Amino acid sequence: MIRICGLHKRLGDFAVRGVSLTIAEKEYFVLLGPTGAGKTVLLECVAGLHPVDSGEVLINGQRATFLPPERRNLSYVPQDYVLFPHLSVFENIAFGLRLRRWRGADIERRVHEVAKMLGIDHLLARHPATLSGGEQQRTALARALVTGPTALLLDEPLSALDENTRVQIAAELRSLPEKFGTTVVHVCHSFEEALRVADRVAVIHQGKLVQIGTPDDIFMRPNCRFIAEFMRVKNILPVFSLETGESVARCSLDSSLTLDLPLKPLPDLPALLTVRPENVILEREPSSRVNSFRATVAEVSPLGSSVEIRVTTAGGVGIAALITRQVDKQLSLRPGEEVWVSLPQDALHLLPDRDLPEE
Amino acid sequence: MEQPVSTGAKDGQAPLPIGNLVFKLVTNLFLLLLLVLLGGVLGAMVFYVRWDEFVASILDPESLFALKLTAICVTASTALCLVVGIPVAYALSRQQVPLGIVVDTIIDLPLVLPQLIAGIALLMFFQTSLGVWIETHIMGFVYRTPGIVLAIFFPTVSLAVRSMKAAFDGVDRRYEQVARTLGCTETQAFWKVSLPLARTGLVAGTVLTWAYSLGAFGSILMFAGATRYKTTVVPIAIFLNMTTGKITAGLSLTIVLLALAVISLFAFKRLGGRATIA
Amino acid sequence: MSRRKICTMLVVFAVVGLTLAGCGRRQAEPSATTAPARQGTAAALRVWIPCGLAGYMEAFSKALTGDGNSVFDVEYEIVNVWGLVEQLASADPKPDFIIMPGDLELKELDAKGQLSEKPVAWAYNQIAVLTPKANPAKLESFTDLAKATKVILSPPSTSTGYYAEQALKKAGLLEKVKKHLIVPETPAEMYRQLADGEAQAALAYAGCAFPAPTYEKGATSVKASNLPAQAPEDNKQRSVIVLGPVPEEYSTPFPACMAIPKDAPHPEWARQALANLLSDEAQADIALWMPKPARETELAKKRVGLHMYCGAGLRPPIEKLAKAFEEKHRNVRLNVSYAGSGCLLAQLTFAKRGDLYMPGEAFYLDQAKKRGFLVEEAQIAYFVPVILVAKGNPKGVKGLEDLLRPDVKVGIGEPEACAVGRVTKIILQRAGLWEKIEKRQQIRRALNVPELAYWVSLGSVDAAVVWQAQAKQFADKCDAVPVPSKYYDPVDISIGLLKFSKNPDMAQRFIQFVSSPEGKAVFREAGYALEPTGK
CATH class of the missing domain: 3.40.190.10 (Periplasmic binding protein-like II)
Known part of the structure; x- marks a missing residue:
């Protein structure tokens, strides 16, 4: 378990400003944020590579704020792995074990065991410079995991890989907590990558923690405009009025468009309604679905695997929908044509109209 | 698509192909000129000496002594430069030294100081109470053989620090950081990671320092004196030979010095050294 | 010679009963030790010395007379050790004192009753x-x-x-x-x-x-x-x-022994000399050039290191003399540091150490004197200007007038920068050539003598006025044409004893050695004049 309490750290242009969070044992935890958010600084503070300005770091309940990195038992894997070029793959992996004065035979056994688990046991005699990106990544992981660290700290582990390898490695990363019984803290800037691997995600922006939760929480239920935009919700609609009915809550976007929502505590106005474009349903004919209304197609943009269609309601509210190519073929919508739009209740999310959560 | 203007470069947009050619020609011409000049000057010196004269003057006991003494002193000074230079270079490379620019400048000063003055400065230092204490309690330097090592060391150590700092700068800090998280103390990280990774650069720096030390003259003349069979390293021997008309002996030693410099500079370049004297 | 006689008379008075005699003699003859042997003096201790020790005569004179403080002078006779017994038997008058490199010869004489006392070891x-x-x-x-x-x-x-x-x-x-x-x-x-x-x-x-x-x-x-x-x-x-x-x-x-023969003409002097030779000072001195003194004294144990600043141009004679000096004084290491005279002056100014300073130009010695660094100085030799030309004199330069010839390229020392330049100017002025030379196009100015010599040896000038000493150094590449002495004043070279010296006695001894006929001869050999040449 790693606990960070009110951590502050300035480092050149980067800063962490009062971040507090708790990472559970064997959890796959992702620190997500745009470039320059300070997530790497945070990770390196946890690793002990920088002294913190203020705040505390606790590892397994022990105060580790001022421990040097070598006494934290956390393994750090930087973005480009930094394998030691003067050592073979075997010696890279064995590095931590040699420092711990393991016996030669034990080192041999342990290195082979870990290498096998990561599928690099055939590379042990080679030198890092001769490895592919994926192989380097696996070697770096093996080197970090071999000592059985409390947590594995990964800085952008996938960004240097090509697309195919990335998917494969992501799956392997996901299995690390289970395979090796270790906590993983993973820094990345791509929410897709985060959603793919994370048990929980913390979004960092301008050195502050913006939202923390399961991938679903972050993805479907952003708590501010920044998260919604960062998650590419696309439909972030200002709410005109809100009222609580008997079984549903009613939310008007303008005088002509009112939507029903599940009955939940509602935020104060001003508020925003979000609906992810892939949850918007488009049909040629009216249907019995709730929250269904008529609109005009404004723009059709093919995006490869899907098609984005922008529609405008009678009251002038613009909504984006993401439909599959299959659906697009069936509907074959053209700009100017009329279309029926439905917004499923469980896809609707209300949040206060603010850029970032209050301090 | 714009057509290149072919009637002159008044508008200055597209440089004329002929202009490019002239520019290239001029730069290469100067390169050639410099090469011819250097080659001619050095060559004239080398060919002034006949082979048998060369062999005879090099086998002269005094020349042999000078060569031996030079090898010992230059190597000792270089070793001293390493002992001092590596920690200093590492510290400068890895830390934000307070008043870094001042520290850097102070370390560079001996490089720009005329060597004669460096020698005088050393003489003056050994007149201070600290200097006198060192002379009486540790070792005598002024006008003595150990003084040569110091006289070489003093103007050279800056170069050593500089080239070795470049070597350490070339090693990404994150190697050490990773090593630290894997369980290294700072010292272990230095020995197990930084030093082996900087090795090539350090070796190149050492070779450069050694080569540069070969030419040390002014500081030795001033601080260690030009005493026959005592402080006559090669440059001093050349000086003594030249002032007493033994041209051949002087030139022969110069040729040996040149050859050593060529070999070591070549090695330095092959090792990919990057230090600049600035 | 009349001064000597007065001196001798003074000495005789002194013998009568005045201990002041030593001082009187010192006044009269300040550099007694540089004159090892004096002939025909009535007041001389006649010493037999074997040829193997003759090289040390000077040192013996000093030791025997107690550094010149005794009433007598020393006169030597070099003897063949291998026939000593016969020689002594036939000698008339007998010597006062015999110094031997061993003990057997004197023991033999003693056994034959030819000695007044048993022989005594003066060294080992x-x-x-x-x-x-x-x-x-x-x-x-x-x-x-x-x-x-x-x-x-x-x-x-x-x-x-x-x-x-x-x-x-x-x-x-x-x-x-x-x-x-x-x-x-x-x-x-x-x-x-x-x-x-x-x-x-x-x-x-x-x-x-x-x-x-x-x-x-x-x-x-x-x-x-x-x-x-x-x-x-x-x-x-x-x-x-x-x-x-x-x-x-x-x-x-x-043991190397000494003895006083029977019937020695001056037995008191001989006994005094014997005591002198066993004094601390003399024994310390003997320890310098004999394997072991007769008595170990504190003075003798000291190893002496001397540091001399020497103008680089003076290296050939000084190197020889330093080596000879070290051979005579085996516990002395004379380190001579050669460089430009100005550079040396800077060195000794800043280092405030060293024992001797011998610059190539009197100017620098004067500077050192002005700064109060000198205790003593001695004039050693003089520079002789010559016209240096390429080997074989291809341009046929015969005298100063030839320097005006259009086909002769001339190099001169810069008068402001070096002594040779100053002298060249004077020479040419006196020869009435200076203005004409100065007007010439083809003239190169050098800052020091070696530079001029290099130009001539490399053929970039045809003639240059340099010192004869340099001409000797470049003798394999160049020839020298003499300059008539009426055209210049003597340019002297001196050696100075520095006040920083920790061994002024030994340093002074080197100065004496360099000033001795032996030392001066080395300078003459190297191309310097011993007597002032020129006007």
């Missing part, structure tokens, strides 16, 4: 291995003598011969060596045989490596004053080297 001597400079048998140690095919030994009747034989016996080499033994007739013969390479080694004492005064074959003794100048000619001086003493396991040092 040791058998050493001497070889020609080239060391043809490539000997490295005493035991290597087994390899040598021509070895010189003194006759077994002499101390040296006896102890050398003992050493060989002890080392089991005697039979081998005896097979090809050379026994020369006189010690001088031994020296010559070594110097000429006729023998491969000799067992003698270290003093025999010095060029002893040569004397006529058959003659039993020679008056020191009749000796040729003791200048070590270059080849001779280096011809014999001391390989090292015989290791003590084969031969321990033996």
Whole structure:
């Protein structure tokens, strides 16, 4: 378990400003944020590579704020792995074990065991410079995991890989907590990558923690405009009025468009309604679905695997929908044509109209 | 698509192909000129000496002594430069030294100081109470053989620090950081990671320092004196030979010095050294 | 000579009862030790000295007279050790004092009752291995003598011969060596045989490596004053080297004795001289050039290091003299540091140490004097200007007038920068040529003498006025054309004793050595004038 309490750290242009969070044992935890958010600084503070300005770091309940990195038992894997070029793959992996004065035979056994688990046991005699990106990544992981660290700290582990390898490695990363019984803290800037691997995600922006939760929480239920935009919700609609009915809550976007929502505590106005474009349903004919209304197609943009269609309601509210190519073929919508739009209740999310959560 | 203007470069947009050619020609011409000049000057010196004269003057006991003494002193000074230079270079490379620019400048000063003055400065230092204490309690330097090592060391150590700092700068800090998280103390990280990774650069720096030390003259003349069979390293021997008309002996030693410099500079370049004297 | 007589009279008065005599003599003759032998003086102690010790006459004079504080002067007679008994028997008058390199000869005389007292050791001597400079048998140690095919030994009747034989016996080499033994007739013969390479080694004492005064074959003794100048000619001086003493396991040092013969004309003086030779000062001095003094004194244990700042141009003579000096004073290391005179002045100003300063130009010595660094100075020699031309004088330069010839490229020293330039200007002015020369286009100005010499030797100028000393150094590439002496003033070279010196006595001794006829001869050899040349 790693606990960070009110951590502050300035480092050149980067800063962490009062971040507090708790990472559970064997959890796959992702620190997500745009470039320059300070997530790497945070990770390196946890690793002990920088002294913190203020705040505390606790590892397994022990105060580790001022421990040097070598006494934290956390393994750090930087973005480009930094394998030691003067050592073979075997010696890279064995590095931590040699420092711990393991016996030669034990080192041999342990290195082979870990290498096998990561599928690099055939590379042990080679030198890092001769490895592919994926192989380097696996070697770096093996080197970090071999000592059985409390947590594995990964800085952008996938960004240097090509697309195919990335998917494969992501799956392997996901299995690390289970395979090796270790906590993983993973820094990345791509929410897709985060959603793919994370048990929980913390979004960092301008050195502050913006939202923390399961991938679903972050993805479907952003708590501010920044998260919604960062998650590419696309439909972030200002709410005109809100009222609580008997079984549903009613939310008007303008005088002509009112939507029903599940009955939940509602935020104060001003508020925003979000609906992810892939949850918007488009049909040629009216249907019995709730929250269904008529609109005009404004723009059709093919995006490869899907098609984005922008529609405008009678009251002038613009909504984006993401439909599959299959659906697009069936509907074959053209700009100017009329279309029926439905917004499923469980896809609707209300949040206060603010850029970032209050301090 | 714009057509290149072919009637002159008044508008200055597209440089004329002929202009490019002239520019290239001029730069290469100067390169050639410099090469011819250097080659001619050095060559004239080398060919002034006949082979048998060369062999005879090099086998002269005094020349042999000078060569031996030079090898010992230059190597000792270089070793001293390493002992001092590596920690200093590492510290400068890895830390934000307070008043870094001042520290850097102070370390560079001996490089720009005329060597004669460096020698005088050393003489003056050994007149201070600290200097006198060192002379009486540790070792005598002024006008003595150990003084040569110091006289070489003093103007050279800056170069050593500089080239070795470049070597350490070339090693990404994150190697050490990773090593630290894997369980290294700072010292272990230095020995197990930084030093082996900087090795090539350090070796190149050492070779450069050694080569540069070969030419040390002014500081030795001033601080260690030009005493026959005592402080006559090669440059001093050349000086003594030249002032007493033994041209051949002087030139022969110069040729040996040149050859050593060529070999070591070549090695330095092959090792990919990057230090600049600035 | 009249001054000498007055001096002698003063001395006689002093003998009568005044202890002031020493001071009086010192006033009259401040540099007594530089004149080793004085002839015809009534008040001289007549000393017999073997040729192997003759090289130390000067040191003996100083020791015997108690550094010039005694009433008597010393007069030497060089004797052949190998026939001492006969010589003494026939000598008339008898000598006052006999100094020997060993003990057996004097013991023999004592046994024959020819001595007034038992002989006394003044030092300990040791058998050493001497070889020609080239060391043809490539000997490295005493035991290597087994390899040598021509070895010189003194006759077994002499101390040296006896102890050398003992050493060989002890080392089991005697039979081998005896097979090809050379026994020369006189010690001088031994020296010559070594110097000429006729023998491969000799067992003698270290003093025999010095060029002893040569004397006529058959003659039993020679008056020191009749000796040729003791200048070590270059080849001779280096011809014999001391390989090292015989290791003590084969031969321990033996006493070198002195004695006063019966019927010595001045027995009181002789007793005084004997006491003087055993004084602390004299013993310390003896320790410098003998293997062991008779008495170990604190003074003698001291090893002395001297540092001399020397103008680089003076290197050839000074190098020779420093080496000779070190050979005479074996506990002295004379480190000579050569550089430009100005550079040296800076060095000694900042380092505030060192013992001697001998710049190439009097100007710098004056500077040092002005700064209060000098305790004493001595004038040694003079520069001689010459016109330096390429070997064979291809342009046919015969005199100063030829410097005006359009086909002769001339180099001159910058008058403001160096002494040779200043002198060149004076010469040309007196010859009425300066203005014409200055107007010439083809003239190159140098900042120092070596530069001019290089130009001539490399052919970039045809003629330049330089010092004769440089001309000698460049003799293989250049020739010198003399400059008439009426055109210049003498340019002198001096040596100074620095006030920083920690061993002023020894430093002074070097100055005396350089100023001695022997030292000056080396300068003359190197192309300097000893008497002021020029106007």
